[in-house]
Amino acid sequence: MHLSPWWAAVIVLAPLIILHELGHFLVARLVGVRVLAFSIGMGPILARWTDRRGVEWRLSLLPIGGYVKMLDEAESGGDSVSTGAFNRQPTWARALVALAGPVMNILLAWLLYVALAMHGSLQLVTRIGSVLPGSPAQVAGVQAGERLLAVDDHPVHDWQQVNMRLAERVGDSGQILLTTRIGALQRTYHVPVQHFLAHGQDALRALGVAPPQAPIVPIIAQLTPDGAAARAGLRPGDRLLSVDGQTLLTWPQWVDRIQAAPGQAMQVRYERDGKLAELRLIPDSVVDAWGEHIGRVGAMPRIDAAMVWPTPDLLVHVQDDLPAAMMRADGEVVDVVTITVQTIFKLLNGSMSLDRLSGPIGIAHIAAASAAYGWMAMLSLAALLSVNLGVLNLLPIPVLDGGHIVYILLEFWRGRPLSARVQSWGVAAGAAVMVAIMLMVIVNDLRRFY
Secondary structure, eight states, rough: OOOHHHHHHHHHHHHHHHHHHHHHHHHHHHTTTOEEEEEEEEEEEEEEEEOSSOOOOEEEEEEEEEEEEEEGGGGGGTEEEEEETTSOHHHHHHHHHHHHHHHHHHHHHHHHHHHHHHHOOEEEEEEOOOOOSSSSSHHHHHHHHHEEEEEETOSSSSSSHHHHHHHHTTOOEEEEEEEEEEEEEEEEEEEEETTTTTTTOOHHHHHHHEEEOOOOOOOOEEETTTSHHHHHTTTTTTTTEEETTEOOOOOOHHHHHHHHTTTTOOOEEEEETTTTEEEOOOOOEETTSSSSSEEEEOOOOOOTOOOOOOOOGGGEOOOOOHHHHHHHHHHHHHHHHHHHHHHHHHHHHHHGGGGOOOOHHHHHHHHHHTTTOHHHHHHHHHHHHHHHHHHHSSSSOSHHHHHHHHHHHHHHHHOOOOOOHHHHHHHHHHHHHHHHHHHHHHHHHHHHHO
């Protein structure tokens, strides 16, 4: 399914935002708070209607969030307006209202993970197809053909789980433990890493291992007219033999070499009409969906229609019944929450670069890339983002749900609320922090993608 980045972002993010605000709305009504308005989007109001309970439903111009407006005496100059005012509720009720949005996001993610696990899918087994030259995995002695059993003593059954375990090591220096098996022989490798993934690399590529790849013969079928391959002199029908002296047996080997060398000159040996020749090729540098600079030359391979890949021995069908799916979903949510919290701490202590942060533009590109793989990939991304949205909203920043909870806890501890002046200072400071973060991630995205 092909979607533009912006449509993909709307399809993935809009339900997460709406359900987050719906969590606040439902719990507010449950504890007796009068809700005045429910807005999808921010900024100028495009359309509105009022239901029989007096709630105004709004559709606003900017699709960057939403809000639930509740009755509050502070907005009426301190006059007593109603027992339905938010500030008149006991601290436990207000805390529940603030928690409801993040909890709704985490619950939604859990349900998505359950549905994905019960639906099932064919996955590539974790057999290592190749080890990249000069990579940490090669330094440690990892061999192609071995099957990955565990990462840092955590069992892995598919490549998604491998990526998840590697993501936990973002910014780390030291060793990553890989447990593998080939035949009856089980091995443990201590793979050395320095500031692992601190600058946004692909996890498997940074480690130096790749899944099995299709055995497509490296023969060019088609070229982009203005691509680097065409400019260098390659033509359809050319058979690629080697790059910088390293023999090419399959097309994926060629892709790996090109993507790993954006803007770098390389010597390509090829065969044309039975004659051997060599030329100098400099791949163009482009930015992929995850913001990483990779090489691209604009060449497509000849595909044998009779080729069936992956072969049955490389596939495993993963599908759970309801109890197993619920347990898997528990683990998925805990893993994502753990990685998100660890990432926040690594950003704060400097072990992970702020350049790794991405914003709406980056999310839009990743959503579009996921859409190309189908609805299951989009649901998996939605679950991941939903957990992130829930956790990030619990940060103790006054304009976020976590900041409201901090105010409520301080009120409970002191026996009285903070003064209106202190609360307004906190909100102003929190807003400034959020604006600064938003500007930074937008700059990061613009630098990556444009």
